[in-house]
Amino acid sequence: MNRMQKPPRDERELEQHIGKLLRAQPLRQAPASLEARVQRALALQAARPWWLQGFSAWPWLARLLFALVGAGLVALTYLTSDRLSWVSDSLQQSSLANTGRSTAQMFANLGHALQTLGEMLTRTVPSAWLYGAAGVTLLLYVALFGLGAAAFRTLFDTTPEHARY
């Protein structure tokens, strides 16, 4: 192919050319299967029983019944609130609540033990070693992070070569 090298265009000129080119693009042709797919999906939706569809699609009798039952449940909850508070009080004293308390105590003990271990380590291990270990850990973390980014760009990033510059 016989080519002439031309100087690169400036940003404004390039914007005008690409803008003009893209504006001149006609709409893409939708796949022929799209219409059939939509019709099929609509038929499936219509075939669903009414109680699985939106509330507006329910028969008026079902909507009325639902509203009545809902209102009844609210009234029932209000009327039985005294009894419900009694149930919650008794639950707090149940073995379930005791189990919860003992689990919380166990975690508190574990935290205390870890704190003691930390204090012992800072007393016995020179602080330079601790800082060194923290530094090495940080370095390893950064290296692993960089390795992950490099692996992503190598293995998964589908950006074409020409677009990377």
Next chain:
Amino acid sequence: MHLSDDTPVQTPKQEAARQAEFTKFMRTYQNMVFSTAARLSGNDAQAEDIAQEVFLRAHKRFDELRDNPRAAGWLKTVATNLTFTHLTRYRKRWVFFSQLQGADDADDEPAIDFAGEESVVENVREDERHEYVEAALRELPEHQRVPLVLYHFEDMPYEDIAQRLKVSLAKVKTDIHRARTALATILERRGITAEQLEA
């Protein structure tokens, strides 16, 4: 535009007429909806899924959309939003990894080598050229294609694109400029010359 979600209960005859009208509606707008989704996503299979979802939503609100002059705008907005939802899980990844490259390497871009008038493929047919442009768009990486499509096809200003993509204004401008450069390079490689871009 506010559209309610209520679909009134209709007789079978009314429903059949409504379906026929909806089919006509869909045929009118399906290319526009598909084009929006395909150009943004860069993937025809995904675009078809998105277009299907758009029309299922449109069907629910068809009574308000059928004679509405803003129906096209509504469909386009829904198609764009659904495509963004589709791209969301990848977007965080490309924002991070494309920023790793650094914004200051724009000067390293190679000069575009525009073919001369002697190019043997300068007389590319118009429909072929349109197909080349669509293919070139698909080749662009997502972080360049999405802002480019929003800017040139959806007429969205830079600021809105930055807000929409949750990236800085500078990054949007850089990505769009790189997208244009890459697009011109791909087209040039396929024999679409600078002169033909202007034709």
